[in-house]
Amino acid sequence: MPYRGDVSWKPRRRGGRPVGTAIVVLTLATGIACATRSGATRGEPPAAACPSAEAASPDQTDGARPFDLAANADFAGYERAVRNFAARTSPGQAEDYCVVGFASGTDWRLAWVLGGGHIAVWSGGDAEVGQPRDLDLSTDVVASESDLHGSTYLVTREWVDRLTTGCRCFGHPVSTKPNAGKRKD
Amino acid sequence: MAISLPDAATDAGAETRVLLAEVPMPSAAGYTLALAKTAMQYMDAVLWNRTKKPTAYGAKRGAGLVDIIKAPGQFAGFQNYPSYSASIIKRIQEAMDITNAAKDKRSAAYADHINAAIERANASEVDDPSPGDLTGWRTAGHGSPGSGFTAYQTVLGNTFYWVPYVERK
Numbered sequence: 001m002p003y004r005g006d007v008s009w010k011p012r013r014r015g016g017r018p019v020g021t022a023i024v025v026l027t028l029a030t031g032i033a034c035a036t037r038s039g040a041t042r043g044e045p046p047a048a049a050c051p052s053a054e055a056a057s058p059d060q061t062d063g064a065r066p067f068d069l070a071a072n073a074d075f076a077g078y079e080r081a082v083r084n085f086a087a088r089t090s091p092g093q094a095e096d097y098c099v100v101g102f103a104s105g106t107d108w109r110l111a112w113v114l115g116g117g118h119i120a121v122w123s124g125g126d127a128e129v130g131q132p133r134d135l136d137l138s139t140d141v142v143a144s145e146s147d148l149h150g151s152t153y154l155v156t157r158e159w160v161d162r163l164t165t166g167c168r169c170f171g172h173p174v175s176t177k178p179n180a181g182k183r184k185d
Numbered sequence: 186m187a188i189s190l191p192d193a194a195t196d197a198g199a200e201t202r203v204l205l206a207e208v209p210m211p212s213a214a215g216y217t218l219a220l221a222k223t224a225m226q227y228m229d230a231v232l233w234n235r236t237k238k239p240t241a242y243g244a245k246r247g248a249g250l251v252d253i254i255k256a257p258g259q260f261a262g263f264q265n266y267p268s269y270s271a272s273i274i275k276r277i278q279e280a281m282d283i284t285n286a287a288k289d290k291r292s293a294a295y296a297d298h299i300n301a302a303i304e305r306a307n308a309s310e311v312d313d314p315s316p317g318d319l320t321g322w323r324t325a326g327h328g329s330p331g332s333g334f335t336a337y338q339t340v341l342g343n344t345f346y347w348v349p350y351v352e353r354k
Contacts, residue, residue: 104325
């Protein structure tokens, strides 16, 4: 077992000084919809073209590819998981969510839920959406990698954009509108 | 006997809460206690290794473990510790409730998970198997924590990163 020093180096001093972090407030902080795959609607910038599955990873370096949530036993319950998340974070509000799964070989398999001003990770199974990561798009997005400073959770605007595109192209929409799925006769 | 967390005002108390916030709970797909313990081992190394060079991670020179945890933008929800995110408090409380509910069939798994976090937070040695110093983790797929970090391993949905070894001054 590698041991990197005497336990006495675990000091007890307190009193850190805040260091400024560039925070970017995204215009999409009120929600990210992926209900359509056809691109922009009137008055909005054109949506980015869909990448191939091989190039869709928001990280771009991990070789992750989208997978079909509905076809995976651990993730097939995504709709209920998203609705529970919405009820917890945006109670009583109508929101359009998008959920997309990515997997990197056998290393990891996760889903991301986008909407309501959040990007939240879902580990599948009975886990709650957002444990361990629930990003607030109004506070947790920085301009570039040089603004991360080792952060365990802040993300770059470019990463958000790639994930948003990936969800639009490979994800599933989940609407929490009260009348979603009901016919209007 | 009911399990309780270490005093929030101690290093072990702060670290236990970070571990419980950041390591997926037993309800997550693919969860095993062994993987959870490995993730906790690496997170413990990250936290303590950062005290060797705190200024690189948003804390001031000479910062202790709690200062490292409170450093702005570093650990979600812990910036104002011992006050921390309501959603994390709720999640940890739910885990504690399950643990201490003897009739809940999930109780044993949650007890093992929480005890593992407490044990790791109280460990007297840093157990860092990386080629250098583990100093970062990110949710898998979220990219690097910045320049100079090298990915080491992904465990339970968290990718751990190391930097070249730094001597403690």
